[in-house]
Amino acid sequence: MIYGVQAPRRRDAQRNRLAILEAASDLMTGRADIAGMPEIARRAGVGQATLYRHFPDRYALTSAVIAHQVERLEACVTANQQQPAAFRPMLDAVLRSQVAMRPLVHLARRLEPAVQGRYLRQIVTLLAGPLQRAQEQGHVRRDLVPADLMVLFGMVEGVAEGMLGDAGDQTAKAIELALDGLMPLP
Structure with missing residues (x-):
């Protein structure tokens, strides 16, 4: 972030964020109990560090x-x-x-x-x-x-x-x- 303006996300970061949102949406909008953050990261195909970089908490x-x-x-x-x-x-x-x-x-x-x-x-x-x-x-x-x-x-x-x-x-x-x-x- 430079002078209060957030730089556009890199293409891979945008792709990772969308994959996380889709995986979390699938898990959070289903009938089953909510899976933990590690399961969301696994389904999104990203590491937990990547998940927490985009979303610091649940x-x-x-x-x-x-x-x-x-x-x-x-x-x-x-x-x-x-x-x-x-x-x-x-x-x-x-x-x-x-x-x-x-x-x-x-x-x-x-x-x-x-x-x-x-x-x-x-x-x-x-x-x-x-x-x-x-x-x-x-x-x-x-x-x-x-x-x-x-x-x-x-x-x-x-x-x-x-x-x-x-x-x-x-x-x-x-x-x-x-x-x-x-x-x-x-």
């Missing part, structure tokens, strides 16, 4: 994985920008990911509240435009506001955390009911 890695997932959502929102009817399937995918990514969600709870809030606000902000376009086209009830998405996330989170064992059927039903609540009022 919290830095968790934050980067969440940011990576938010970037994926942003790409999905951009790809569906002109399709107001895509809002419901997009929100369905977000809610199902929230359930499938239990290890990541559990790690995210350990981040500072300000960091947690920042990511949640980013997700809501990303979905606000598609929500508005879906409302304008009559695909979603008009009385919803973007903050109501936080309520949906909380409802699904409550069901996912409240169920013992494989809560797949119950959370799928909760998501279906929540999404039905978005339908335009008669």
